[in-house]
Amino acid sequence: MKRTKGEKFFSIFNIFFMICFGIMCIYPFLYTLTMSLSTTADSVKDGLHLFTLNPTLESYKLALENENIGIAYFNTILRTVAGTFAALAVSLLYAYALSRNELPGRKIFSNILIFTMLFNGGTIPTYLVIKGLHLLDNRLVYILPGLISAYNVIIARSFFKSIPESLHESAILDGASEFMIFTRIYVPLSKAVIMTLVLWIAVGHWNAWYDSLIYINDEKKIVVQLLLKRMMDSAQTQMVDTIITGDSIAIMPITIRSATTIIAMLPILAIYPFIQKYFMGGVMLGAVKG
Amino acid sequence: MIMTKKYTSYKIKKSSFIGIKKHWQLLLFLLPGLIALILFNYLPMGGILVAFKDYRIRDGIFGSDWVGFANFQKMFTGMEFPRILKNTIVISFLKLITSFPAPIILALLLNEIHNSKIKKCVQTISYLPHFFSWIILGNIFTMLFSIEGPVNSVLKMLGLNESIAFFKSEGWFIFLLIVTNIYQTVGWGTIIYLAAISGIDNSLIEAATIDGAGRFKQVIHIIIPTIMPTVTTVLILNLGGILNAGFDQIYNLYNPTLYNVADIIDTYVLRQLSENNYSIGTAVGLFKSVVGLIFVFATNKIVNKLSDDEMGIM
Known part of the structure; x- marks a missing residue:
């Protein structure tokens, strides 16, 4: 294929632009990582902090000394594991039922679900309901409201629909119950989609903090994201205090702050290669089948 | 005319009843999701009533007084x-x-x-x-x-x-x-x-x-x-x-x-x-x-x- 001068010039410019773009995307994370490994003296120097000459794990040690971080981490892991499993089960069952044409009232059950994508009660009415159900300051509040999401059900349903009908028919002839067909045929055949949903829901749980902010008062029950936010906020106010009082002690050095951030990011970074593969697939499914 | 109409509506009713009986397993599959939707999506929609009331924590949603559109006016x-x-x-x-x-x-x-x-x-x-x-x-x-x-x-x-x-x-x-x-x-x-x-x-x-x-x-x-x-x-x-x-x-x-x-x-x-x-x-x-x-x-x-x-x- 012959390329004009203009096209060649564009091609070189484009690659250059993309490399710059890529560096800009990764830089904030690189900066945080470098800061978390720097000594306090190095961290306050001017510059980009692309690397550090005296790496140290001191900040991580200090960050982990905070007694609340262990509990908060545990709460997050608990909600992620239990919440993902529960939400997956509920969503898949709902999706399977909706994927069957013979389901009585299928249209109604589908609309009940889809309407929740368009309209919701809002923060305060939801809060009042949660309060009425005695879920305030209860860790179940992390799991129950997120049991079903329209988007996940739609994706699972379209996949179930693509499974040949003859499999279902022959299983029925063999005397299998719907539950057996669901667990022995549909679930094993949908591994890829289920993996996508698992990662999707799990990342959502790992990153969630709003529920912890408004429904939980007990400091022993908050999630790690919110703990991070609280630490930042108190560092900010203490900084203002030290400016007002003329005290020169920095309460929360940027190094410890970075280390805590990295600790909260770690699990996502660890599963990022898998996320890549499966998340994308899910987006395509959603885009193609809507 | 009237007879046929009656007949069809009867048929639909009967068939949907049989449907429920025949497909109870599928309906059971919907149950956990439906409960979650009602509790955490539809009940809060009902809670929107609060916008038309003068809500006091002591009286709850139903005990508080109606104020119409006063909150919106405010x-x-x-x-x-x-x-x-x-x-x-x-x-x-x-x-x-x-x-x-x-x-x-x-x-x-x-x-x-x-x-x-x-x-x-x-x-x-x-x-x-x-x-x-x-x-x-x-x-x-x-x-x-x-x-x-x-x-x-x-x-x-x-x-x-x-x-x-x-x-x-x-x-x-x-x-x-x-x-x-x-x-x-x-x-x-x-x-x-x-x-x-x-x-x-x-x-x-x-x-x-x-x-x-x-x-x-x-x-x-x-x-x-x-x-x-x-x-x-x-x-x-x-x-x-x-x-x-x-x-x-x-x-x-x-x-x-x-x-x-x-x-x-x-x-x-x-x-x-x-x-x-x-x-x-x-x-x-x-x-x-x-x-x-x-x-x-x-x-x-x-x-x-x-x-x-x-x-x-x-």
Whole structure:
């Protein structure tokens, strides 16, 4: 294929632009990582902090000394594991039922679900309901409201629909119950989609903090994201205090702050290669089948 | 005539009853999901009643007095609502006109990269910010854009005398919101467009090449028209969220000195919750939900009209 001068010039410019773009995307994370490994003296120097000459794990040690971080981490892991499993089960069952044409009232059950994508009660009415159900300051509040999401059900349903009908028919002839067909045929055949949903829901749980902010008062029950936010906020106010009082002690050095951030990011970074593969697939499914 | 009508309605009733009996297992599958939907989605919708009452915690939703539209009247005539509405729309609009086209441009540029290693690498990196919460991102950005941070260091190296206080100046803060929003959404946003582009029939491109169309012309006449339905769908969904100025982002970046430009509907509602002003907070929240719903339907209708029902999502 012959390329004009203009096209060649564009091609070189484009690659250059993309490399710059890529560096800009990764830089904030690189900066945080470098800061978390720097000594306090190095961290306050001017510059980009692309690397550090005296790496140290001191900040991580200090960050982990905070007694609340262990509990908060545990709460997050608990909600992620239990919440993902529960939400997956509920969503898949709902999706399977909706994927069957013979389901009585299928249209109604589908609309009940889809309407929740368009309209919701809002923060305060939801809060009042949660309060009425005695879920305030209860860790179940992390799991129950997120049991079903329209988007996940739609994706699972379209996949179930693509499974040949003859499999279902022959299983029925063999005397299998719907539950057996669901667990022995549909679930094993949908591994890829289920993996996508698992990662999707799990990342959502790992990153969630709003529920912890408004429904939980007990400091022993908050999630790690919110703990991070609280630490930042108190560092900010203490900084203002030290400016007002003329005290020169920095309460929360940027190094410890970075280390805590990295600790909260770690699990996502660890599963990022898998996320890549499966998340994308899910987006395509959603885009193609809507 | 009448007889047949009666007969059919009887038949339908009977068959649906048999359906329930025959397919009870499937209905049982729906049960956990239905309970969750009723408790956590539909009951709160009922809780919207609070917006039409003078809610007192002691009396509960049903015990509190009806006040009709008094809360809305208070809301529209109050000092704060015009400000939060204006802030919400301004921030949301500025984000829309920047973060909506950005992934389209990035997808078109990525598509022109023929070195698959570079392409893959850039894609992988650009998706990364999508996977972190705004608590983490907000925390990183407050470090990056602080007075002593690397952004100001670079500006100093470039010869700027004074450092920029991104978290004190109203204008710079809005700029920061826009830039960091592009940062978080641009990479992930390309996926849907790249999928649409990859669906293009190669023979179309070949035919265009034989007819002497350069790459630029191919992009204008083949690739852009192909992704147009996707573009409109994304636009409709974005317009539906016009009153979503990005709570997570703002809540994790702003401070009370910026309320004048950065206090939006969602942050306001959250403050009403913590100050126990449930009725006003619910009224403002309801206003937001209703406007969002109207926007989705209206935009969809307009797009359907303009494109003779070819585009649009419903």
